[in-house]
Amino acid sequence: xxxxxxxxxxxxxxxxxxxxxxxxxxxxxxxxxxxxxxxxxxxxxxxxxxxxxxxxxxxxxxxxxxxxxxxxxxxxxxxxxxxxxxxxxxxxxxxxxxxxxxxxxxxxxxxxxxxxxxxxxxxxxxxxxxxxxxxxxxxxxxxxxxxxxxxxxxxxxxxxxxxxxxxxxxxxxxxxxxxxxxxxxxxxxxxxxxxxxxxxxxxxxxxxxxxxxxxxxxxxxxxxxxxxxxxxxxxxxxxxxxxxxxxxxxxxxxxxxxxxxxxxxxxxxxxxxxxxxxxxxxxxxxxxxxxxxxxxxxxxxxxxxxxxxxxxxxxxxxxxxxxxxxxxxxxxxxxxxxxxxxxxxxxxxxxxxxxxxxxxxxxxxxxxxxxxxxxxxxxxxxxxxxxxxxxxxxxxxxxxxxxxxxxxxxxxxxxxxxxxxxxxxxxxxxxxxxxxxxxxxxxxxxxxxxxxxxxxxxxxxxxxxxxxxxxxxxxxxxxxxxxxxxxxxxxxxxxxxxxxxxxxxx
RNA sequence: UCUCUAGUAGCUCAGUUGGUUAGAGCACCGGACUGUUAAUCCGGGUGUCGUUGGUUCAAGUCCAACCUGGAGAGCCA
Numbered sequence: 285x286x287x288x289x290x291x292x293x294x295x296x297x298x299x300x301x302x303x304x305x306x307x308x309x310x311x312x313x314x315x316x317x318x319x320x321x322x323x324x325x326x327x328x329x330x331x332x333x334x335x336x337x338x339x340x341x342x343x344x345x346x347x348x349x350x351x352x353x354x355x356x357x358x359x360x361x362x363x364x365x366x367x368x369x370x371x372x373x374x375x376x377x378x379x380x381x382x383x384x385x386x387x388x389x390x391x392x393x394x395x396x397x398x399x400x401x402x403x404x405x406x407x408x409x410x411x412x413x414x415x416x417x418x419x420x421x422x423x424x425x426x427x428x429x430x431x432x433x434x435x436x437x438x439x440x441x442x443x444x445x446x447x448x449x450x451x452x453x454x455x456x457x458x459x460x461x462x463x464x465x466x467x468x469x470x471x472x473x474x475x476x477x478x479x480x481x482x483x484x485x486x487x488x489x490x491x492x493x494x495x496x497x498x499x500x501x502x503x504x505x506x507x508x509x510x511x512x513x514x515x516x517x518x519x520x521x522x523x524x525x526x527x528x529x530x531x532x533x534x535x536x537x538x539x540x541x542x543x544x545x546x547x548x549x550x551x552x553x554x555x556x557x558x559x560x561x562x563x564x565x566x567x568x569x570x571x572x573x574x575x576x577x578x579x580x581x582x583x584x585x586x587x588x589x590x591x592x593x594x595x596x597x598x599x600x601x602x603x604x605x606x607x608x609x610x611x612x613x614x615x616x617x618x619x620x621x622x623x624x625x626x627x628x629x630x631x632x633x634x635x636x637x638x639x640x641x642x643x644x645x646x647x648x649x650x651x652x653x654x655x656x657x658x659x660x661x662x663x664x665x666x667x668x669x670x671x672x673x674x675x676x677x678x679x680x681x682x683x684x685x686x687x688x689x690x691x692x693x694x695x696x697x698x699x700x701x702x703x704x705x706x707x708x709x710x711x712x713x714x715x716x717x718x719x720x721x722x723x724x725x726x727x728x729x730x731x732x733x734x735x736x737x738x739x740x741x742x743x744x745x746x747x748x749x750x751x752x753x754x755x756x757x758x759x760x761x762x763x764x765x766x767x768x769x770x771x772x773x774x775x776x777x778x779x780x781x782x783x784x785x786x787x788x789x790x
Numbered sequence: 791u792c793u794c795u796a797g798u799a800g801c802u803c804a805g806u807u808g809g810u811u812a813g814a815g816c817a818c819c820g821g822a823c824u825g826u827u828a829a830u831c832c833g834g835g836u837g838u839c840g841u842u843g844g845u846u847c848a849a850g851u852c853c854a855a856c857c858u859g860g861a862g863a864g865c866c867a
C-alpha cells in the first residue's frame with residue numbers, strides 16, 4: 285500500500301492508493317477525481333480511452349467523500365499542487381457516499397462546528413491539524429534535547445489555585461474538586477526533584493468567554509527550571525519559540541501553503557531578536573508618548589485607519605458601478621443573477637471592512653486612556669505588537685495585576701519579575717511566565733494579600749522551607765500558538781473538538 | 791454578566807415605505823463538452839420565514855418576550 289506523501293519516489297510507477305474522493309469534475313471522455321488519503325491530495329485522471337468503459341462509468345458515479353481504492357501511474361505535472369497526478373488504470377469503490385453535508389461552497393460557522401467530525405476532513409482543517417501535530421512534536425523535541433523531563437500534573441485539584449479564575453467544579457469521593465487551571469505549582473515541586481521539567485496537558489477554565497482567543501478546555505505546556513532567573517527564562521522562551529517555528533517551517537511547507545501562511549514572516553521571527561520592553565515602556569508606547577521605529581502608536585493606527593477607509597471607498601465605488609449595470613432592464617436573467625451575487629459578496633466585504641474601521645478609533649481611545657497599573661486588553665496587545673510585527677516580550681509588571689507566586693523586583697518592590705509574550709497580528713498573549721518568589725515569609729504574605737486559603741498551600745510553602753532556590757518557568761497556550769503559526773483567526777479551529785462556552789458536541 | 795448584531799430551501803444568502811403565487815446561487819438528478827482546478831453551459835423542485843403572543847383588512851417585513859448563534863468587553867493561555 286502506498287501513500288500520497290511517498291509518491292515523489294515512485295514517479296512513472298504504478299501504485300495503489302486507498303482514500304476518499306474530495307470532488308470530481310468531468311469533460312467528455314475524461315473524469316478528474318480529486319483524492320485524499322490523509323497524507324496529502326492528488327488529482328487522478330480517468331481517461332475512457334485508457335481504462336475502458338466499465339471503469340469509466342464507475343468513476344462517473346463517484347460522489348464527494350466516497351471511499352475508494354485507486355490504481356494508476358504516477359505522473360509529474362507541474363500544474364498540480366504537489367506537482368504530481370495519477371493516471372488511473374483501475375478503480376474500486378469501498379463505500380459510496382450520499383449527500384455529504386459539507387459541499388465545496390461556503391458554509392457558516394455554526395453549520396461547520398455542528399459538523400466538526402466531518403469538517404476535519406476539509407483541506408484547511410487538515411493543514412491546521414498537521415501543523416498542530418508538528419508543533420507538539422517540535423515542543424517535545426526541544427525540551428527533550430535540552431535535558432528537560434516531561435511530567436504529568438494532576439487534573440483534579442482541591443482548590444482554586446491562583447484565585448482569580450472560575451474553575452469547573454466536580455466531585456471527588458464526596459468532596460468538591462476542581463479541574464486544573466494550571467500544573468505550575470506541581471511543576472515547581474518536580475523541578476526541585478529533577479532540575480528542569482515541563483508539563484504538557486489539558487487545562488480547564490470555566491469563564492464564559494466568547495472571544496476568538498478563548499477555550500474552556502485547552503492544552504498548555506509549562507516548563508519549570510531550578511536555578512533560572514527571569515533573564516534566563518526569557519532567553520529560553522525566545523530560543524524555544526524560534527526552534528518550534530523553525531521546525532514547522534521545514535516540516536510543514538505544503539500545509540503552510542494550503543493555509544496561505546506568509547512563510548517569510550515566520551522566517552523573520554526565527555532570525556530576528558524579539559523586542560523586549562518593560563511594562564513601563566509598553567504603557568508609554570500605548571499612550572503615544574514613546575516612538576517605535578520613528579512613529580507613535582497613535583500615528584500608526586491613524587495611518588492604518590486611512591488605508592482601510594480608502595479600501596472601503598473603493599469597494600463602495602465597485603458596488604455602485606455594478607448596480608448601474610443592473611439598472612439596464614434588457615439584461616438577461618442569468619447575467620443579472622451573476623452581478624447580484626457579486627454585489628452581495630462585495631457588501632459582505634464592506635461590512636467586514638467597516639467593522640475593522642470602527643474598531644480602530646476604539647483602539648486608539650483605549651490606548652490613549654490606558655493607565656499605568658492596568659492589565660492590557662485584547663486591543664492593547666494588538667496595538668503593541670502592531671508596532672513591531674514580531675512577538676514581543678513585556679517584562680517587569682506591577683505586582684497587583686499578577687499572580688501571588690511571582691518574584692518581587694529587588695529594586696522596585698511594586699514590580700514583579702514576570703514576562704508575557706505577545707504574538708503579532710492580533711493573536712494575543714501566547715506565553716505567560718515569571719521568576720518565582722523564593723522567600724517563605726514574602727510568599728506567605730502574598731497568599732494572605734490575595735486572600736487565598738493558607739492550608740492548601742502548605743505543601744507549596746514547604747518548597748521554600750527545604751532548599752529553596754531561584755527558579756523560573758512559563759506557560760505556553762498550545763492552541764493560541766497554533767492559531768498564530770497557522771494564521772487561524774479563531775482558536776476553535778486549532779483543536780480537533782473544541783470545548784467552549786455553549787459547545788459540548790460533537 | 792454587559793454592548794452590538796443575526797435567525798428565510800439541505801447549504802450560503804437576497805427579499806424595497808406591510809400588499810397577488812416568497813427568490814437566487816450551490817448541493818442533488820439528467821444532458822452537452824477530450825485537461826478541468828469550488829470547471830463551464832442547458833433542463834428539472836425544494837419552504838412551520840427561530841418560537842410564542844400582539845398591532846392590522848393584510849405581517850418574512852411593525853411591536854414585546856423568549857430561544858439559539860456571531861462579534862466585542864471583562865477574565866485569561
